[in-house]
Amino acid sequence: MSEQRIVVVGAGxxxxHVVQGLRAEGFTGPVTMLGQEPELPYDRTKLSKEYLQGRMDRAAIRLHDEAWYVEHDVDLRLGVVAASIDRAARVLRLADGDAVAYDRLVLATGADSRRIRFPGADLPGVMTLRELRESDALKDLFAAGGHLAVVGAGWIGLEVAASARQAGMRVTVVAPNAQPLDNILGPRIGAYFADLHVRNGIxxxxxxxxxxxxxxxxxxxxVITDHGDIAADAVLIAVGAVPRVSLAEHAGLAVDNGVLTDERMVTSDPAILAVGDIANAHNTLLGQRLRREHWDNALRQGALAARTILGLEGTYDWQPYFYTDQFDLGMEYVGNNLADDEPVVRGALESGEFIxxxxxxxxxxxxxxxxxxxVSDTLRGIVGQQVDRERLVDRNVALADLT
Ligand SMILES: Cc1cc2nc3c(=O)[nH]c(=O)nc-3n(C[C@H](O)[C@H](O)[C@H](O)COP(=O)(O)OP(=O)(O)OC[C@H]3O[C@@H](n4cnc5c(N)ncnc54)[C@H](O)[C@@H]3O)c2cc1C
Structure with missing residues (x-):
């Protein structure tokens, strides 16, 4: 099987991590990776944090330097758009008219910023954040100073708000829910995030x-709102992301809130896999399909797809994980709670250090x-277990003893 031709769409x-996994597992056959951005693959999570704040430069956020792709014999084609898949012929057609034959194709096309269709949404000065060039535009804005209005109080809206504030901008955030992130973390922890931002001048x-x-x-x-107008110098729309599924959809693959895959990242066509933000994959640990837009998910599913292609063991059997940094708060999260699950706090919220x-x-x-x-690995072991509430909050009981 070492001669099978592997083609990866999406250089994110x-x-x-598919490509890296294939080479790490010893695959020596031809590997092609296509990406529509003119950038070497980079870590998108830095765009709202370290890169935006000027603490990491372009080279530092790259996953590998250019030499790595040469050394690992990866045919990396940037600024190239995959336009359609001819499944019968096993050929990927590109927007520039070129075609690439594959034996196994991996779709890793990520997500787009969700657009809101309301008056003025297309005006110059309305920004979104998904790509490096958009983070560059925000950086220019920060350098000019002034007042940024952010529509949306999700992870990206809050992270950019924090970075903008730290750069000295005036920042207003508007969102329709009662507390930021309350749809994920529930109202009590949402209120903690609200307080963090208000304390820091948002x-x-x-x-x-x-x-x-x-x-x-x-x-x-x-921004025009149902509570009056808010004048600002620029507007960031940060209202979530939508998976880029059009390639898969037009090829007739099963799609439902992302590209459907089994627990080994294989789509409804055995020759095609899907990973990362676009994959709605069967998680064997939780016994349900999950589509997650998280860094850890992209890394692990990429590596898993490589193993699947090579016939090695492995399934999507882990708890979701993500992290955020906002002002002086750094946090990691592992698990899959519903917003109305009961939050149990170990430590004091006011102390800024708690679980x-x-x-x-x-x-x-x-x-x-x-x-x-x-503590993340220890917490990962606790998630899924039945534990008395009293023991969870008792700091005399070591975390390791809660499992
Ligand atoms: C600003 C920001 C901050 C984030 N912060 C965090 C965080 O703190 N913690 C966390 O866990 N997660 C975070 N995330 C989410 C995380 O970055 C994503 O989950 C991850 O990047 C998904 O990887 P991916 O490879 O699936 O998609 P992407 O990284 O989006 O890569 C997809 C690539 O495919 C390319 N592509 C799409 N269609 C085509 C086509 N037809 N032809 C060729 N190329 C194509 C795209 O241009 C893109 O380069 C953040 C995301 C953003 C945008």
């Missing part, structure tokens, strides 16, 4: 619906460590 986190307006972008001299001049467990029927469904480090 997940795609790069004008946080929750329960406020954006209805359009104000125009000022032909460019974005603020939150979520429980449902006594089972720990997720855990989040805030400014407490090197």
């Amino acid at each position: 986190l997940a795609g790069a 004008d946080l307006r929750m329960g406020v619906g954006a209805q359009g972008v104000l125009e000022r001299d032909g460019v974005a001049g603020g 939150v467990f979520w429980q449902r029927d006594g089972i720990v469904t997720a855990a989040m460590n805030v400014n407490i480090w090197d």
Whole structure:
């Protein structure tokens, strides 16, 4: 099988880990990776944090330097758009008219920023954040200073708000829900994030619906909301992401909130795999399909797809994990709680160093460590277990003894 031709569409986190995995496992056959951005694969998570804040440069966020792809004999084609898949002929057609034959094709096309269709959404000065060039545009904005209005109080909206504030901008965040992130973390922990942002000088307006972008001299001049207008110098729309499934859809693959895959990342066509943000994959540990837009997911699913292609063991059998950095808060989360699972706090929220467990029927469904480090693996072992609430909160009981 070492001569099978592997083609990866999408030169992002997940795609790069497919390629890396194939070579790490000793695969010597031809590997092609196509990416529509003109950039070497990079870590997108830095775009709202270290890169945006000027603490890491372009080279530092790359997953590998150019020489790595040469040394590992990867045919990396950048600035190239995959347009369609001819499944019968096992050929990928490119927008420039070229075609690439494959034996196994991996789709790793990621997600797009969700667009809102309201008045003024297309005005110059309305920004989104998904790609390096967009982080560069935000950096330019930070250098010019002024007032940034952020629509959306999810992870990216909050991270950019924090970075903008730290760069000295005035920042207003508007979102319709009662607390930031309450749809994921529940209202109590959502309120903690609200307090963090307010304490750091963000004008946080929750329960406020954006209805359009104000125009000022032909460019974005603020946000129109159901609670009045907010004048600003630029507007960031950060209302989530949508998986880029059009290639898969047009090829007739099974798609439902992402490209459907089994526990080994194989789609409804055995010759095609899907990984990362686009994959709605069967998780054997949780016994359900999951589509996760997280760094860890992209890395692990990329490596898993490589093993599947090579006929090695491995399944999608781990708890989801993600992290965020906002102001002086650094946190990691592992698990898969529902927003109405009961949060159990170990330590004091006010101290800024604590662990939150979520429980449902006594089972720990997720855990989040805030400014407490090197506990993630232990927490991973606790998630899924039945643990008494009293023991979870008792700091005299070592974390390792909770498993
Ligand atoms: C600003 C930001 C901050 C984030 N912060 C965090 C964080 O703190 N923690 C966390 O866990 N996760 C975070 N994430 C999410 C994480 O970055 C993603 O889950 C991860 O990048 C997904 O990897 P992927 O390879 O599936 O997709 P991507 O990294 O999006 O890569 C997909 C690539 O495919 C290319 N592509 C798409 N269609 C085609 C085509 N037809 N032809 C050729 N190329 C194509 C795209 O241009 C893109 O380069 C963040 C995301 C963003 C945008």
